[in-house]
Amino acid sequence: MNHISGLINRRDFLKLTAAGVATLTLPRIAFSAKAKNKPNVLFIAIDDLNDWIGCLGGHPDVKTPNLDRLAQRGVLFTNAHCSAPACNPSRASLMTGILPSTSGVYRNPDPWRKSPALSNAVTIPQHFMAHGYTAVGGGKIYHGRFPDPPSWQDYFPSQQKNKPDDPMPANPPLNGIPKTAHFDWGPVDVPDEQMGDSKVADWAIEQLQKRHDKPFFLGCGFFRPHLPWYVPTKYFDMYPLDKVTLPNVNENDLDDVPPLGKKMARPDRDHKKVIEHKQWRKAVQGYLASISFVDTCVGRLIDAFDKSPYADNTMIILWSDHGWHLGEKLHWRKFSLWEEATHNVLMVIAPGITKPGRRCSRPVTMLDIYPTLIELCGLTAKTELEGRSLLPLLKNPKAKWDRPALTTHGRNNHSLRSERFRYIRYSDGTEELYDHRRDELEWNNLADNPKYNRIKKLLAKWLPKTNVPDVPRTKTKK
Ligand SMILES: [Ca+2]
Numbered sequence: 001m002n003h004i005s006g007l008i009n010r011r012d013f014l015k016l017t018a019a020g021v022a023t024l025t026l027p028r029i030a031f032s033a034k035a036k037n038k039p040n041v042l043f044i045a046i047d048d049l050n051d052w053i054g055c056l057g058g059h060p061d062v063k064t065p066n067l068d069r070l071a072q073r074g075v076l077f078t079n080a081h082c083s084a085p086a087c088n089p090s091r092a093s094l095m096t097g098i099l100p101s102t103s104g105v106y107r108n109p110d111p112w113r114k115s116p117a118l119s120n121a122v123t124i125p126q127h128f129m130a131h132g133y134t135a136v137g138g139g140k141i142y143h144g145r146f147p148d149p150p151s152w153q154d155y156f157p158s159q160q161k162n163k164p165d166d167p168m169p170a171n172p173p174l175n176g177i178p179k180t181a182h183f184d185w186g187p188v189d190v191p192d193e194q195m196g197d198s199k200v201a202d203w204a205i206e207q208l209q210k211r212h213d214k215p216f217f218l219g220c221g222f223f224r225p226h227l228p229w230y231v232p233t234k235y236f237d238m239y240p241l242d243k244v245t246l247p248n249v250n251e252n253d254l255d256d257v258p259p260l261g262k263k264m265a266r267p268d269r270d271h272k273k274v275i276e277h278k279q280w281r282k283a284v285q286g287y288l289a290s291i292s293f294v295d296t297c298v299g300r301l302i303d304a305f306d307k308s309p310y311a312d313n314t315m316i317i318l319w320s321d322h323g324w325h326l327g328e329k330l331h332w333r334k335f336s337l338w339e340e341a342t343h344n345v346l347m348v349i350a351p352g353i354t355k356p357g358r359r360c361s362r363p364v365t366m367l368d369i370y371p372t373l374i375e376l377c378g379l380t381a382k383t384e385l386e387g388r389s390l391l392p393l394l395k396n397p398k399a400k401w402d403r404p405a406l407t408t409h410g411r412n413n414h415s416l417r418s419e420r421f422r423y424i425r426y427s428d429g430t431e432e433l434y435d436h437r438r439d440e441l442e443w444n445n446l447a448d449n450p451k452y453n454r455i456k457k458l459l460a461k462w463l464p465k466t467n468v469p470d471v472p473r474t475k476t477k478k
């Protein structure tokens with residue numbers, strides 16, 4: 001708004017606002033002159049990627065040379081967490097900068113634009129477009145069921161179908177679990193080029209090879225390692241089955257977890273099936289293979305980026321939407337408030353601001369991306385955003401940061417992660433507390449130990465004050 005009021009007086013501005021259309025054209029002229037020297041943004045999303053990448057050290061076997069070399073170029077956030085451990089609420093909050101507890105978008109079926117708090121929200125790419133940028137995207141940025149055409153000028157494969165199809169094996173399921181749907185894994189005998197993510201990388205590479213007259217915001221969303229873990233055979237061959245390391249799991253881990261936490265873990269569902277069908281090792285192999293496949297896609301994109309004319313004037317931000325359990329707490333998938341599900345990948349390379357090879361252990365969230373991009377690119381501030389700009393941490397990864405990372409799963413179930421502790425409070429008031437200095441696997445729930453009352457109280461101060469009801473769900477299927 002500052003840019004607008006600088007150009008015209010207040011009365012004219014109100015007149016123009018009333019006229020509606022004119023406010024759109026006038027500031028654009030002003031912005032496009034300013035936009036000329038603005039940095040571009042390469043915005044890379046990876047679906048369902050937990051901390052099993054080399055530079056985060058989450059799994060001893062994993063091979064991710066490309067993600068590792070990208071992280072090495074800027075700041076790797078080692079304690080980054082999602083706002084919600086599911087695709088749709090995580091991405092809706094990331095792209096709008098608004099918490100799930102404010103929007104009521106808690107779960108995958110919640111139509112996020114129907115939330116009163118988000119119906120008119122200006123998404124990250126919309127804010128860039130309002131500042132004279134071109135915003136285009138490809139692949140999975142929003143959750144599949146809820147694409148957002150107003151966010152983009154163009155989309156690959158299309159504004160309504162954001163994700164290209166993937167090749168399927170001839171006779172699924174490959175893991176032998178009856179009625180397993182996409183909870184399946186195994187190699188497919190196809191070249192990389194036939195994979196949906198390879199097509200998304202090709203499309204993004206084409207955008208980088210084009211001449212752009214305006215600064216661009218380029219969204220590139222990869223789908224793997226989302227289920228099903230069908231990727232070309234060569235990626236499975238990277239992880240010989242007899243050498244695959246299983247996660248370190250405590251069979252009695254849920255004994256000190258409150259009932260609502262046990263309900264999230266659902267040990268009688270996926271975990272029971274995986275054990276019954278002797279699929280644990282094969283599943284871990286499938287996830288690792290899918291990670292190395294997407295790592296290859298990222299590598300191709302980065303190589304093309306480095307050869308492009310935009311290599312020196314583009315902010316790169318790479319994130320995943322949440323983590324993933326592979327049997328820890330007898331749980332599989334995301335949908336929990338423990339470290340495996342909330343911890344995700346975030347790296348930022350900002351020319352002139354970040355220095356290579358930096359790591360930041362401050363607790364940050366995906367909600368912080370929007371205000372960070374605003375500052376990095378000099379856009380107009382937005383006071384309604386609930387995250388915090390990471391700029392101080394990009395400049396100095398050890399800068400003071402007092403806020404824990406908040407993750408919400410379902411209404412009024414929250415987790416707060418500080419640098420040392422994780423505090424969980426469920427909607428019925430039951431709690432968990434873990435001390436990561438002594439217990440990085442979160443096995444020992446300290447919530448009932450009075451010694452930690454002060455810690456719990458300090459963390460609880462950061463719980464959201466409002467927890468709005470779920471957005472009513474639409475009945476129509478996909
Ligand atoms: Ca996801």
Ligand SMILES: [Ca+2]
Pocket residue numbers: 252253254255256257442443444445
């Ligand atoms: Ca436990």
